[in-house]
Amino acid sequence: MVTPERTGAPVRVGLRWRDLDHQGHVYHGTLLTLLDEARTAWLRDVVGVRSADSYVVARIEVDYLAEILVEHAAIDVSFEVARIGRRSITTGETVRTPGGLHVAQASVVLVMWDRQGRSSRELTPGERERARERLAAPEEVAADA
Amino acid sequence: MVTPERTGAPVRVGLRWRDLDHQGHVYHGTLLTLLDEARTAWLRDVVGVRSADSYVVARIEVDYLAEILVEHAAIDVSFEVARIGRRSITTGETVRTPGGLHVAQASVVLVMWDRQGRSSRELTPGERERARERLAAPEEVAADA
């Protein structure tokens, strides 16, 4: 559970020893858990998405640029909005060590989710408005998806 | 630990209850663990890569097409080689339930790894030869990476 100190600041997530695999670096699959943790805090505090159950991951792209080691102790994740659809947000996610080393870059398509109905839902007007303020390139607001 | 029954067959990986998240489907990050398990068996049995420590994941793209539920009991992963570089293989990975439902599609860039030296290494001639037999489009053999 992490909290961005202010809007726009990176979200810090502490590492655990069990995040390491046999090769001694953070397991590539576990990075998704760390990104998820940071993203949920960012979505809640910046975009106003109420809970981790309010969206599902539809697509993920990750470039692993350098080993993340337990000595790094934590990662800092910065978010921007690359695209807003009717039912989805696409994020750009930059992962650095506390020392500033760029260790991974991700792009994630989030589909807003109605847990009760087990189906996708439209962004609320509030979510859409706040996501728009975080757009990297303002024209990327689509009506379709 | 899984074994493809014959070269080219999908690799089956059994699900565990703990693969589920709070939403009741396989957690999106955990799918990477399942793919990894299947891929390691495929690389060993089909491409001749000796151990799971012999490569690292440099890039991953995953499209999550449908929920994977514990009732599915297992997933079947089929592999093809999309591209061969000097030090890397790019795979295409198709994930289906045992009933044939297409639940995810992935593309993964694997960089061959020298664990001792903690650096990338070239494919061995044997790895290259066997990977070439699995190429989806034979021209995708690059000299550069």
Add this chain to the structure above:
Amino acid sequence: MVTPERTGAPVRVGLRWRDLDHQGHVYHGTLLTLLDEARTAWLRDVVGVRSADSYVVARIEVDYLAEILVEHAAIDVSFEVARIGRRSITTGETVRTPGGLHVAQASVVLVMWDRQGRSSRELTPGERERARERLAAPEEVAADA
């Protein structure tokens, strides 16, 4: 997802590479995931407990007797019932490698759970009857817990 081939037989659970920790053996916490997977199959097939959501773990004791290595490929877990309470079952769980090496021994207190009401529930008559057939020492049927 595993199935005991016949009542009383050990339940086999395959290992995954990610079950290993940095020390190269199955992580001690992950053994609980493996036991859980085997126990859920045993409870379903032998005791008639309907789903993994039908009980919670109230207490666990584990003796780690030898390293479990990825080369072992799987573990075999044998179950007996050590004690039956009104709302709980205590199991004895013996973990061996497929080659027969005794690698861990556990005792687990399971409290039957009503997921809807988020509270404990009594064993059903059917669960109680079938658990009784698996008692290691038949007098260990208590009325209290």
Add this chain to the structure above:
Amino acid sequence: MVTPERTGAPVRVGLRWRDLDHQGHVYHGTLLTLLDEARTAWLRDVVGVRSADSYVVARIEVDYLAEILVEHAAIDVSFEVARIGRRSITTGETVRTPGGLHVAQASVVLVMWDRQGRSSRELTPGERERARERLAAPEEVAADA
């Protein structure tokens, strides 16, 4: 990665959404990961054990007293030494929510480990001295194990 603010203080470990299972509380196996994280920090800062690879878990007992929910955000783990052997330390581990709710109690036998030699080792004089200062009942120093 956590640090006890001062010797004797509980060690706080933040929760992650993925620590939850399908039932909506921290998975019982995952509590061992959280305890491990806290214990490694305590062993390093209080007992002077150099790294997480310097010991293995030989036995664990855990009583799960109440559900740990993601709303709790973190757990606080307090440690005492219950017994010191030649090659082992037995801890008492008390888990509370930040609000003070006692949610779990554990006892863990740690065997000091020589990773190079893959075998147990004796406590160093420094480790023994510092562990002795944390003994709950000072007579529990054994020569045997």
